[in-house]
Amino acid sequence: MNPLLDVSFAAIAPELVLTGAALVLLLVAITRGRPQLVMLPVGLATIALGAWVAIGGDLVPGVVLALLGVAAPVLPIVLPGRATLVQAWGAGLALGAALVLTLWQVGPVLGADGGSLVASASFAGSLASDGLSLFTRLTVYLSALLVVPLGYAYLQERRINRAEVESLILLAAVGMAVLGGANDLVTAFVALEVLSFALYVLASLARRDRRSQEAGLKYFVTGAVASAVLLYGLALLYVATGTLSIPAIGASITSVLVPRGVAMAGLVLVTVGVAFKVALVPFHFWTPDVYQGSPTNVTAFMAAATKAAAFALLLRLYLVAFPGLQAYWVPVLAVLAAATMLYGAFAALSQHDVKRILAYSSITHAGYATIGVLTLTRAGLSATLLYLLTYAVGTIAAFGVVIAVERRRRGEVTLTNLRGLGRTSPLLAGIMALALLSLAGLPLTAGFIGKLEVFRAGVDAGLTWLVLIGVLSSLVAASFYLRIAGIMFLDDAPEAVAVAVDGDGDGDGDDVEAMEAAEARMPLLSAGLSSAVAVAAALIVVLGLQPQLLIELAGHAGVLLR
Amino acid sequence: MIEGLTGEVLAFIVFAGIALGAAVAVITMRNLVHGALMLVIHLLAVAGLYLTLESQFLAVVQVLVYAGAIVVLFLFVIMLLGVDRDDLLIMNDRRRVAGIVAAGLLVAGAMTAAFVGPYTSEASVCGSGVAAVGSQQPCIGLEAAKGPDDGAGVAFLGRRLFTRYTLVFELSAVLLTVATIGAVILARRRDLVAEDEDGDGDSGRDAGGDALAPVVAADAATDAATHADGEA
Known part of the structure; x- marks a missing residue:
């Protein structure tokens, strides 16, 4: 191999598959009804590539590639004339393949010494392959895999399902995954921009909806400001330490040769930028509007996957680059976390829009996850990773139910819309209640496990006061989660439905209108939505009852490349 | 000949003078188009400064991107808004102008003191000549930062792009793809409704x-x- 070029295809195998799939789906979109023009040659080439990889010794990626190659031309045959469905299935299969490849990457390192993952770097140190990067991949790909079927029928019904949506989701997932492994400042920043750009567009997808426009613009402006501040901070860190590599910065930042003022200025600006991205409290103000206005499946993706990716950046920067300055940033971040937990919980109390409530809940959860960062321990890192995964599953299930209820309401689901959901569709209401219990962190759900681990790590690291604030905030949050559950199960269905259904006695034209009105009240259920929500709910229960495997995996994943 | 006045210093004085003068002209010109053209001169002078620092690549990029693309964009916007409307950006409040200038000077001074200061004085970390701890040295020149085989200027950058920073280079291609898709989606005049399902x-x-x-x-x-x- 050329010694100058350090390209490790195995290290970025899932991202390669996803990028390739995104580009193929884009090409398919411009063939206008003749997808085989692209699918057939690409499929054959992929099969050949898979065979070559498999013969070369890497059986799993070879088989995965070959299967994808087979699926490419088969999809349009199975789904004739349904271009957007082909896109959705293509994206789903690619994400599934990426998940399999991620597990393939975890497998050998996990089995090798039976203990923790072995951290290694590739691409001349640009990309870390350690617990943080692997677990972030897992969370991001799982979230995307759930979000793609979740949003298909929804986008279709709102008439905003453009051919590029799936490609953008895939490329955003690529950006998030690379951000999880980014081991130098440039890679981290470019990866962050990849995912941000894709999300700006996805947020403003509904161009006829003024709220979606507002969400896109707000997200873009605040995101651009945050990126600029962050970039300034990263540049100052480079000035101070003379290196872009995050581990090298960590090694030299306490050196007497590093001008302390410049390093501190960099730390402050980076903290502000990252706090914007993960929505810690003084920098959270964009979250409710953006979460409310974006198409709901995009909101679910933002809440679940973006949070995990942004926390990956935060974890790597603060645990690898800044431990030497912990005397400065730990108190600041602790205050931010406390303010975030309290503000998010109390602000949610006065909200009526369900998407806004879930937005404030995501702010609160960012505060809990920050506790794990502040511990600066391996246990804290594992707990944060676990927490982000459990939060992703819970929030996707909740947003899935919101999507079902949101039908025809065009982005507006208030608490009154949920009244009586327990009577009309008990299964949906049950899943919503389960998701809310998980978000509240009640026992026997996934959220409980995540919260328990984070709080335990916090207490072990001597952050008892912060954990107490976390518990207090959880209690407040639980009260409004339970209020939603109560509204769904205890209140009666809104009268309008009863009128619309019963009021067809006098027949004629009203009948049709009344039927339409009644239909508009019924939750939107499609195969994709039902299965995604069901899988998310099952994950909540399974992770809540049998958390050992995941806790073990997260424990092994508490490894950072230093 | 004045002592210390080498060709390098002379070039710096000339280019810096042009840059400063043009920068002042940008905000004092009454005609917006003239202001934009002054910005071109300013940017070209800064490119000259880069050249004296032996960074040819940066100088060329400065001309291409800033003097080329960005100023053209400015001119487009000005033309779209109307050249005659010179009332757009006129500041007639003297106290406000003085305040802005004072604030700018303050920020520039503070940044110079904070960021440049540590590197310039005799007692600074660079002047002390202490060997750096760890593998990284905080203040080293461009020559020392380069490896023995790296070559100079553009060749050095190209080598680094395709070796150390391969991943970022490829990732930036993905970034451009995403940006292009986004621009197409957001700028398309009317929504092409999903072209399937019921035909x-x-x-x-x-x-x-x-x-x-x-x-x-x-x-x-x-x-x-x-x-x-x-x-x-």
Whole structure:
């Protein structure tokens, strides 16, 4: 191999598959009804590539590639004339393949010494392959895999399902995954921009909806400001330490040769930028509007996957680059976390829009996850990773139910819309209640496990006061989660439905209108939505009852490349 | 000849003078187009400064990107808004102008003191000549930062791009793809309604309106029902 070029295809195998799939789906979109023009040659080439990889010794990626190659031309045959469905299935299969490849990457390192993952770097140190990067991949790909079927029928019904949506989701997932492994400042920043750009567009997808426009613009402006501040901070860190590599910065930042003022200025600006991205409290103000206005499946993706990716950046920067300055940033971040937990919980109390409530809940959860960062321990890192995964599953299930209820309401689901959901569709209401219990962190759900681990790590690291604030905030949050559950199960269905259904006695034209009105009240259920929500709910229960495997995996994943 | 006045210093004085003068001219010109053209001169002078620092690549990029693309963009916007409207950016409040200038000077001074200071004085970390701890040295020149085989200027950059920073280079390609897709989605005049399912994709222009109609009807019906309920 050329010694100058350090390209490790195995290290970025899932991202390669996803990028390739995104580009193929884009090409398919411009063939206008003749997808085989692209699918057939690409499929054959992929099969050949898979065979070559498999013969070369890497059986799993070879088989995965070959299967994808087979699926490419088969999809349009199975789904004739349904271009957007082909896109959705293509994206789903690619994400599934990426998940399999991620597990393939975890497998050998996990089995090798039976203990923790072995951290290694590739691409001349640009990309870390350690617990943080692997677990972030897992969370991001799982979230995307759930979000793609979740949003298909929804986008279709709102008439905003453009051919590029799936490609953008895939490329955003690529950006998030690379951000999880980014081991130098440039890679981290470019990866962050990849995912941000894709999300700006996805947020403003509904161009006829003024709220979606507002969400896109707000997200873009605040995101651009945050990126600029962050970039300034990263540049100052480079000035101070003379290196872009995050581990090298960590090694030299306490050196007497590093001008302390410049390093501190960099730390402050980076903290502000990252706090914007993960929505810690003084920098959270964009979250409710953006979460409310974006198409709901995009909101679910933002809440679940973006949070995990942004926390990956935060974890790597603060645990690898800044431990030497912990005397400065730990108190600041602790205050931010406390303010975030309290503000998010109390602000949610006065909200009526369900998407806004879930937005404030995501702010609160960012505060809990920050506790794990502040511990600066391996246990804290594992707990944060676990927490982000459990939060992703819970929030996707909740947003899935919101999507079902949101039908025809065009982005507006208030608490009154949920009244009586327990009577009309008990299964949906049950899943919503389960998701809310998980978000509240009640026992026997996934959220409980995540919260328990984070709080335990916090207490072990001597952050008892912060954990107490976390518990207090959880209690407040639980009260409004339970209020939603109560509204769904205890209140009666809104009268309008009863009128619309019963009021067809006098027949004629009203009948049709009344039927339409009644239909508009019924939750939107499609195969994709039902299965995604069901899988998310099952994950909540399974992770809540049998958390050992995941806790073990997260424990092994508490490894950072230093 | 004045001592210390080497060719390098002379070039710096000339370019810096042009840059400063043009920068002042940018904000004092009454005609916006003249201001934009002064910005070109300023940017070219800064490119000259880069050249004296032996960074040819940066100088060329400065000319291409800033003096080329960005100023052209400025001119487009000015032309779109109308050249005659020179009232757009005129500041007639002297106290405000003085305040802005003072604030700018303050920020520049503070940044110079904070960021440049540590590197310039005799007692600074660079002047002390202490060997750096760890593998990284905080203040080293461009020559020392380069490896023995790296070559100079553009060749050095190219080598680094395709070795150390391969991944970022490829990732930036993905970034550009995402940005292009996004621009296409957001700028397309009308929504191409998903061209499938019931085969109504052919009627692309009207599909949007038609699609809205039943929804509006349904909303009206629910509204009517709600109102009736409220009155009853």
